[in-house]
Amino acid sequence: MEQICPEQQCTACSACYNACPKQAIxxxxxxxxxYVHPRIDAAKCIDCKLCQKVCPVVNPVEKHAPLQAFAAICSEAEALDKSASGGAASTMARAIIEQGGVVYGCRxxxxxxxxHERFASVEDMCAMRGSKYVQSSIxxxxxxxxxxxxxxxxxxxxxxxxxxAGLRNYLRRSYDNLYCLDLVCHGVPSQKLLRDNVESMFRKKGLRPDGTERVTFRRIHSTQTSNLDLRYGTFVESAIPASGSPLPEAAQRFLRNTYITAFMYGLTFRDNCYHCPYACAARTADVTVADFWGYQGTVIPRGKGVSLIMPSTAKGQRLVEMVRPHMLMEERTVAxxxxxxxxxxxxxTCPPERAAFVSGYARQSDAVxxxxxxxxxxxxxLKQMRVNAISAIRRIPVxxxxxxxxxxRIKHRVG
Structure with missing residues (x-):
């Protein structure tokens, strides 16, 4: 076996890696x-093609249309305060563990x-909390x-x-005792890009990381703004803006960090992310969780983020019922x-500069x-200045x- 799937379509889901009986991948x-890709050791490969059989690019998995949609926040104040967006995913994880189950997620x-790691206690499961704008290793x-x-x-x-999708194909059968929860994803940069960025900023400050420093990608309860914050070790890279700045602090902060800015622009995603077959309403999971952007209801307070919970299977609906006693929920339309x-x-969307980014990174690294x-x-x-101006005008009576x-009137006449 020379290639499992076309490299530009590979998601690095690791189904092939886990399935290979000879550890040839x-x-x-x-x-x-x-960007991570599977590599085959020809000396170990027995050409069983099991890697292709489990590859979701070669053998797409079934997707299911959403059955319902809910806006929700965790009703327990302490858990909500430690969550970035309503706490839906961690509340579901806790429900499974408290029933004697185990949870797998990114830490x-x-x-x-x-x-990704296995969690069997609520205390350990808390390591899953927090946004991570990078691809997790399976x-x-x-x-x-x-x-x-x-x-x-x-x-x-x-x-x-x-x-x-990779997990479902790897298992090659359905299990009644498996629940799958997917987090809506914009795309994933490589971990190498993150490492390079962190180490570049340490060098600029005359410091040397020891490899144990943690990164915070987003402040808690920032889902209603672009309040993205990248913190390294004991210092904050993105500085507070100067007094009198026309932009809110949040905008200035994320624009000062190249990794986060490039992520927001979509410049650093894997090739497959720009053609993602999963970026649609139909889902591979039993239940989907995301920020509920565009929430129009009045039941859920917005101050600490609002989760979208969207079950796509009967199992997903059962999971929603498990956490209903622990969450404030309001059913909304799927639309x-x-x-x-x-x-x-x-x-x-793939930015027009991406080809220049990929080709230039080898020569210039962070400077590119x-x-x-x-x-x-x-x-x-400019967009933020327009938003701020409109907000200011709205506060003026008459x-x-x-x-x-x-x-x-003008629009009517022109029309």
Whole structure:
């Protein structure tokens, strides 16, 4: 076997790696940018083609249309305060563990070690909390999941839709005791890009990381703004803006970090992310969790983030019922949930600068970002200034209704 699937379509789900009976496959970082792909050791390969049989690119998994949509937040104040967006995923994980089950999800031990892991206690499961704008390493967790399922344990596996597709194909049969929860994903940069960025900033400050430093990608309760924050070790890279800045602090903060800015622009995603077959309303998981962008209801307070919970199977609905006593929930229409989240309609757009990024990174590393992000930063700043101006006008009595009236009259005449 020379190639499992076309390299540009590979998601690095690791189903092939877990399935190979001869350990002939390794998941390796390729090129200067470091996207992970499977590599086959021809000396070990027996050409059984099991890797292709479990590959979701070669053999797509079945997807299911959403059955319901809920806006929700965890009703327990302490758990909600430690969650970034309503606490839906961690509440579901806790429910499974308290019933004697186990949970698999992504944890970050340090900026050099971001991987899926098995959790059997609520205390350990808390390591899953927090957004991680980077691809998680699956390792051998699919094999562990299968062993747990065969032992009769209830398992909740959380991950991106492509990771869940890989797990489903690896298992090659359905299990009544398996629940799958997918987190809506915009795309994933490589862990090498994150490592390079962290180490570059340490060098600029005359410091040397020891590999144990952790990264925080987003402040708690920031889901209603672009309040993205990248913190390294004992210092914060993204500085507070100067007094009188026309932009909110949140916008200035994330624009000052190349890794986060490039992520927001979609510049650093894997090739397959721009053609993602899972970026649609139909899902590979039993239940989907995301930020409920565009929430129009009045039941759920917005101050601490609002989770979208979207079951797509009867099992997903059962999981929703498990956590209902622990969450404040409001059923909304699926259309509202999908309309507010672009990743439930289409993949991220590939920026025109991406080819220059990939080819130039080998020569310039972190320095390659500055000219490629200049246009995005300019456009973002202008957009935020327009939003701020409109918000200011809305707070002025009489003026906003008058301008709105004049706008409608002009639009009617032009039309």
């Amino acid at each position: 390794s998941m390796v970082e390729t090129g200067a940018v470091g 970050m031990r340090s900026y050099t070690d971001i991987a 390792g051998t967790t699919f094999r562990q999941v299968k062993a747990d399922l065969n032992a009769g344990l209830v398992v909740l596996f959380t991950g991106t839709a492509c990771q869940i 509202e949930a999908v309309d507010g989240n672009g990743q439930l309609k289409r993949p991220s 970002f500055a000219p490629l992000l200049r246009g995005y930063k300019r456009g973002y700043r 003026v906003y209704p008058l301008l709105k009236y004049l706008y409608k």
